[in-house]
Amino acid sequence: MSAEHRRRIPEASVARLPLYQRILLELVHAGTATVSSEQLAERARVNASKVRKDLSFLGSFGTRGSGYDTGFLLGQIDQELGLDTDWPVVIVGIGNLGRALANSQGFTSRGFRVAGLFDVHPELVGSAVAGRTVAHLDEFERLAGEDPPAIGVIATPAGAAQDVADRMVEAGIGSLLNFAPRVLHVPPHVLLRQVDLSIELQVISFYLSHRDHPGSATASSPLPHSLGLSPVEPA
Amino acid sequence: MSAEHRRRIPEASVARLPLYQRILLELVHAGTATVSSEQLAERARVNASKVRKDLSFLGSFGTRGSGYDTGFLLGQIDQELGLDTDWPVVIVGIGNLGRALANSQGFTSRGFRVAGLFDVHPELVGSAVAGRTVAHLDEFERLAGEDPPAIGVIATPAGAAQDVADRMVEAGIGSLLNFAPRVLHVPPHVLLRQVDLSIELQVISFYLSHRDHPGSATASSPLPHSLGLSPVEPA
C-alpha cells in the first residue's frame, strides 16, 4: 500500500519540489481538486515526463486517467521536504532583508517557526518585528540554550557575517542560511547554503547579453525559468 | 590570441560563474594576485576539475604552474556575464524586500543601474530610498518610455504581482525577476526568473530530515552548498 521502498531522491528532483509545492498551494487555494502532470508541467515550465518522474520518487500518488489529488499530493511533498517537522529558525540581522524574511510567509508557515530575532543596533533591540521582540546578539547563546534553533539565518552586513556564523557554529547549530554577500567558512558538518539576491540578476544579464548576439555562435534566445531551483553540491 | 571560438557555455557552468565572481571579488579585495583552481574549488566547495572545465569555456586564461590572475579572470567573467553592459533595472514594490534589493550591492554595482523605484502606497511615493525618489506606479509607463528598463523586479505582495507583470510586459520589458510568492504567467518571449526566499529553507529542511534517519536508506549526511546556483530551464 504505502511506498516503503524509499529510494534516494535525485538532487535535481528535490530542488523542484518547492516549485511544485507552491503551485499545488495555489491550486488548493483556488479549490482545484485534481491536476494532471501536463497541467503541473505547464505552470512549472518543465516537461510533463519530468513532473511524473519527480513525483514517482515520492510514491505512486496519481490516478491514471484523471491525475493527482492536489491536497493529497501537497501533503506528500510537505512530508518529503520535512515541512511537517518543527524547525526553530533564528534570524540575525534585522535590517530590511531580515525584516522581509521575518515577515515572509515562507519563513513563518509550514514547519518554520521564528524562534528568535537578533541584532546589535540599540534602536532595534527591544522593538517588535513580525510579532516578536528583537533581542541583542549578546543574548544569543543564552536563548539558544533554552530553545535550540535548527536553522540560523544570517542577514547581516558582509563584515559581520563570519563572526555571527562562528558564534552559531560554536553554539551547536547544524545548518546555516547565509544572505550576506560573503562566502562563509564553516566546518564540513554544518549544512551551509549561501544565497545571493543578485545571482538571478546576473543570470538574466548573461542571457540578455547572449540573445541573438550578432557574430556570436549562440542559438536563438533561451527562455529560462526557475523558482530559485538550487541544486546542491555534496562535499 | 583571443579565444574567438566561442562555444555555447553549459547552463550548469553559467550558474556557477557568479559564485566564482564573488570569490574573485573577495580575493582581489584582499590583494591576492593569483589563485589556483584548487584554491578556488575549496572556497566554492566544488571539485577542482569542475572549476578548470568551467573556466576553460571562457578561454585559456590560466598560467600553468602558477594559476589564474585574479583581476584578469574577474574581468573575463564579468564580461561573459554581461556585467560590463548597462542594464537599467526598475523595482516595483518598495516594502522591506524592495528596499533591501534597492540597497543591495549586487543590485547597484557592475552593470545594474537602478532606473526607477515604484510603489502605490501614498506614504512611500515621493520618499527617498537608496538615493532615489519612489514614484507612483501610475507613472511607470511614462518613465519607462523615457528610460526603457531592461529588467523589471517585482517585490510586491502576492496579490499585485501578476498585474504588475502584465503592465511591464505591455510596456515592452524583456525580462522579469519575480520575488513575490506567486507563479507568474507571461508570454514565452519574456525572460522570467522566479525567486522564492524560502526555497533554500525548504531544501535545508529536506536535508535535515534525511540526515541519518533511522530506518531510512539514505546515506550519511550530505553537505550541500550553493550560492543560489540556479540552473535554467530552456523552453
Next chain:
DNA sequence: GTTTGTGAAGTTATTCACAGCG
C-alpha cells in the same frame, strides 16, 4: 479515451587522469 508510471534511449554534466606548458 485519458493519464500515470517507468524501462530504455538520449543528453548533459561531472570526474578522472594525464599530456603539455611554465
Next chain:
DNA sequence: CGCTGTGAATAACTTCACAAAC
C-alpha cells in the same frame, strides 16, 4: 616540479514512448 586544459570515462539527469490502470 606545479598547475592548467582537455579528451575519455563515468555518472546524473532528461526525454521518449508505451504498457497498464482508470
